[in-house]
Amino acid sequence: MIEFETPKPIAQQQYVLQTVAENMMRPVSRYFDEHEHEIPWDYINFMHQAMKASGAGSLAPKDEKKEQDPNKPKRPPIGYQLLAHMLEIISWGDVGMYLVTPGGGLGAAAVQAAGSPEQKKKFLARFAGEKPTFAAMCMTEANAGSDTSAIRTTAVLDEKTNEWVLNGEKIFVTAGDKALTEYEQSGKGFIVVWATIDPEAGRAGMRSFVVEAGTPGVKVTKLEHKLGIRCSDTASIVLQDARVPYDHILGSPTVEKTTKGFKGAMATFDATRPLVAATGIGVARAALEEVKKMLAEQGVEIRYGLPRQKLTNVEREVIDMEVMLRSAWLMVIKAVWMADNRKPNALESSMSKVKAGDVVTKITQKAVELMGPLGYTRDTLLEKWFRDAKITDIYEGTGQINRLVVARHILGYRGRDLR
Amino acid sequence: MYSFEPSEEQKMLIDAVSRYAVNDLRAAAHDAEEESKLPQSVVSKGWEMGVLQASIPEGYGGFGEHSVVTGVLAAEEMAYGDLAGTLAVMTPGLFVLPILLGGTEEQKQQYIPPVIEADWQPYTAALIEPSFDFDPNELKTTAKADGDDYVLTGEKTYVPFAKDAEAMIVYANLDGATQGFIVPKGADGLAVGEERIKLMSLNALPLYSLKLEGVRVPKANRLGGEAGHDMGPILAANRVALAALAVGVAKAAFEYSRDYAKEREAFGVKIAQKQAIAFMLAEMATEIEAIRLLNWEAAWKLDVGKEDAAKDAYLAATGAVDMVMMVTDRAVQILGGHGYIREHPVEMWMRNGRGFATFTGLAIV
Numbered sequence: 001m002i003e004f005e006t007p008k009p010i011a012q013q014q015y016v017l018q019t020v021a022e023n024m025m026r027p028v029s030r031y032f033d034e035h036e037h038e039i040p041w042d043y044i045n046f047m048h049q050a051m052k053a054s055g056a057g058s059l060a061p062k063d064e065k066k067e068q069d070p071n072k073p074k075r076p077p078i079g080y081q082l083l084a085h086m087l088e089i090i091s092w093g094d095v096g097m098y099l100v101t102p103g104g105g106l107g108a109a110a111v112q113a114a115g116s117p118e119q120k121k122k123f124l125a126r127f128a129g130e131k132p133t134f135a136a137m138c139m140t141e142a143n144a145g146s147d148t149s150a151i152r153t154t155a156v157l158d159e160k161t162n163e164w165v166l167n168g169e170k171i172f173v174t175a176g177d178k179a180l181t182e183y184e185q186s187g188k189g190f191i192v193v194w195a196t197i198d199p200e201a202g203r204a205g206m207r208s209f210v211v212e213a214g215t216p217g218v219k220v221t222k223l224e225h226k227l228g229i230r231c232s233d234t235a236s237i238v239l240q241d242a243r244v245p246y247d248h249i250l251g252s253p254t255v256e257k258t259t260k261g262f263k264g265a266m267a268t269f270d271a272t273r274p275l276v277a278a279t280g281i282g283v284a285r286a287a288l289e290e291v292k293k294m295l296a297e298q299g300v301e302i303r304y305g306l307p308r309q310k311l312t313n314v315e316r317e318v319i320d321m322e323v324m325l326r327s328a329w330l331m332v333i334k335a336v337w338m339a340d341n342r343k344p345n346a347l348e349s350s351m352s353k354v355k356a357g358d359v360v361t362k363i364t365q366k367a368v369e370l371m372g373p374l375g376y377t378r379d380t381l382l383e384k385w386f387r388d389a390k391i392t393d394i395y396e397g398t399g400q401i402n403r404l405v406v407a408r409h410i411l412g413y414r415g416r417d418l419r
Numbered sequence: 420m421y422s423f424e425p426s427e428e429q430k431m432l433i434d435a436v437s438r439y440a441v442n443d444l445r446a447a448a449h450d451a452e453e454e455s456k457l458p459q460s461v462v463s464k465g466w467e468m469g470v471l472q473a474s475i476p477e478g479y480g481g482f483g484e485h486s487v488v489t490g491v492l493a494a495e496e497m498a499y500g501d502l503a504g505t506l507a508v509m510t511p512g513l514f515v516l517p518i519l520l521g522g523t524e525e526q527k528q529q530y531i532p533p534v535i536e537a538d539w540q541p542y543t544a545a546l547i548e549p550s551f552d553f554d555p556n557e558l559k560t561t562a563k564a565d566g567d568d569y570v571l572t573g574e575k576t577y578v579p580f581a582k583d584a585e586a587m588i589v590y591a592n593l594d595g596a597t598q599g600f601i602v603p604k605g606a607d608g609l610a611v612g613e614e615r616i617k618l619m620s621l622n623a624l625p626l627y628s629l630k631l632e633g634v635r636v637p638k639a640n641r642l643g644g645e646a647g648h649d650m651g652p653i654l655a656a657n658r659v660a661l662a663a664l665a666v667g668v669a670k671a672a673f674e675y676s677r678d679y680a681k682e683r684e685a686f687g688v689k690i691a692q693k694q695a696i697a698f699m700l701a702e703m704a705t706e707i708e709a710i711r712l713l714n715w716e717a718a719w720k721l722d723v724g725k726e727d728a729a730k731d732a733y734l735a736a737t738g739a740v741d742m743v744m745m746v747t748d749r750a751v752q753i754l755g756g757h758g759y760i761r762e763h764p765v766e767m768w769m770r771n772g773r774g775f776a777t778f779t780g781l782a783i784v
């Protein structure tokens with residue numbers, strides 16, 4: 001049966017996180033925007049303790065394996081749905097701060113998706129440890145962004161020591177600094193590095209490796225200065241003869257003729273794209289709510305129900321923003337609902353990301369425009385949200401790359417038919 | 420819980436409606452539009468699908484219960500076949516559903532069974548008025564209490580099957596609020612235009628203008644009786660219906676242009692292999708899905724009685740207007756010059772598409 005009731009456990013979490021967003025994030029949102037590269041340890045420590053206490057451990061979705069009482073009616077799984085709601089609210093608080101939430105982020109998600117049970121145990125346990133701990137995912141290189149098959153970082157097996165030797169340079173690594181630099185306040189993190197074990201093999205040769213903080217030859221060489229999400233560190237990382245143990249390779253160590261391994265990795269995106277979309281939607285909701293609040297203070301009432309031609313321009317804009325925001329959010333919910341119910345959702349995932357990338361940029365742009373001098377000033381957060389929202393349409397596959405994914409699905413095409 | 424999965428019963432209904440939409444409505448659509456005539460057999464067959472009957476409780480001659488979600492699913496599917504045909508099949512609903520939603524028990528007993536238990540018959544409703552700022556909440560047609568009667572005065576347009584209608588609901592402004600009045604065939608002062616009105620599309624649907632020159636109806640004919648009724652739920656049910664029809668039309672246009680793009684070649688490849696085309700298609704599919712979900716949620720809220728249901732229905736309809744225009748326009752664009760030719764249906768869907776901003780009052784679920 002078609003239904004849109006927010007599940008109870010999610011509603012409870014929403015309530016708790018709303019308090020966190022309002023009290024721990026919003027008050028310092030502007031500060032960390034203006035003090036790029038400062039680290040919000042208060043928030044980080046709080047979230048670490050809170051997640052530990054709740055048993056959540058990290059923001060990465062967990063395997064739902066709890067034995068269900070066969071006598072009780074089966075409850076459908078809601079792990080991804082819960083996560084989408086959580087990320088949306090935290091990002092409503094501050095999306096830059098969300099990105100420095102400890103727990104492993106995309107790095108942990110990659111291990112979760114492609115690691116063996118032993119690897120998961122070995123690498124993921126740390127997130128429930130004493131100190132907040134970070135992980136990051138390194139795919140992008142200077143000459144390989146959207147075209148991930150162009151990566152040049154290599155991994156060569158040294159058969160004498162049974163170690164992988166990694167060489168290359170990664171850029172734009174979210175939380176790369178926190179994952180590798182051992183701060184007094186944080187635990188030992190890791191990065192997941194994509195490299196090729198056979199440069200001739202193209203995609204079939206691509207593998208990911210877990211590289212622990214402190215590995216000799218691994219260095220953070222640069223922190224970017226950005227348009228928005230300034231609280232989140234975006235690092236360049238050089239790997240120079242960096243040696244990692246043999247069992248740090250995620251997935252099969254041999255090159256098959258197929259691109260199965262690569263596709264498996266890409267499947268991670270089916271799970272993470274709607275979640276990234278959810279974070280953008282949090283930002284856009286913040287902007288839209290602020291606009292409505294400011295308008296209400298000016299005595300402007302939105303007259304829902306009027307024919308279009310009788311509405312003022314401001315009313316039309318606000319109504320359009322509401323349509324965009326809610327419909328994009330429902331696409332996210334559908335995509336994660338499919339993930340929870342183990343329905344293939346590559347199409348819906350990318351669609352939700354296409355839609356969210358579009359609407360969150362439009363909504364935050366409009367918010368600044370509509371409020372005039374009150375929108376453009378740094379006295380309010382609207383201009384910040386405009387800068388923060390834009391990243392939604394860039395990382396985890398640009399709007400164009402996700403359009404390609406959607407188009408291939410609806411056309412029944414493969415990569416070579418449409419590129 | 421969230422769920423995006425229709426129930427088994429809904430799936431069966433959708434299946435049946437979908438077959439009818441393609442085999443009957445779509446098959447008849449081109450000629451019906453060109454000749455301004457839809458075979459009655461097609462309409463009757465659509466009526467026999469029982470979509471409306473299934474949304475009426477047994478006590479009033481139906482065999483189900485009112486579900487806006489089910490109505491929305493069926494409307495999407497039927498409009499995928501043809502919009503004008505769907506509106507024709509659904510027209511008696513314009514009379515029956517407002518009575519179900521806002522009528523007194525007596526009105527329900529009196530008016531619903533004769534429509535529901537019989538073959539398709541022309542029963543209709545008149546809401547739209549001929550002015551650019553037509554607003555269903557601020558009608559220019561007036562109702563004035565006078566003794567035991569209400570007196571209706573004003574002009575209506577876009578009234579389907581008005582000429583032959585056995586009875587219709589006329590909406591009028593009673594002391595500032597929109598109220599429905601049941602007007603029987605041949606009422607004194609009711610002047611239905613001789614000629615059908617002609618629109619940019621919907622040629623297959625006989626639409627009329629009408630004048631109400633002091634039409635008297637007994638007070639018992641006011642929808643909801645003495646106390647009247649709330650127009651909110653009726654308008655909301657109109658809006659989600661229109662949004663669902665827009666989704667159906669858009670889906671038809673999207674699929675047609677997608678299939679065309681996979682066949683048509685230019686510069687040595689299928690045009691679908693060009694990003695300029697593929698991205699348009701990706702965006703069309705995305706927008707359809709977005710509005711569809713928005714509308715499903717609004718419909719669900721109407722069914723369970725959420726406070727903001729009417730607002731959501733308005734948002735869904737508003738979004739649907741832009742979505743269907745965007746999608747149908749692009750469908751024509753994807754076919755290029757061929758899209759402009761009436762042999763292909765996309766130009767008709769584009770004409771349909773532009774109408775949704777104007778159609779409030781032409782459909783209800």
Ligand SMILES: Cc1cc2nc3c(=O)[nH]c(=O)nc-3n(C[C@H](O)[C@H](O)[C@H](O)COP(=O)(O)OP(=O)(O)OC[C@H]3O[C@@H](n4cnc5c(N)ncnc54)[C@H](O)[C@@H]3O)c2cc1C
Nearest residue numbers: 137138139140145146147172173174234395396398400419
């Ligand atoms: C703040 C930030 C954080 C990031 N975090 C991470 C991270 O944690 N880990 C990581 O690995 N990467 C990360 N990235 C990298 C991000 O994923 C890439 O920037 C993104 O994939 C685009 O790659 P690019 O910048 O090289 O752009 P390019 O690939 O050079 O693209 C440039 C333009 O061309 C378009 N384009 C490219 N290919 C096609 C095509 N086939 N068809 C049509 N258009 C096309 C793109 O859409 C874009 O508009 C981050 C980036 C930023 C800015």
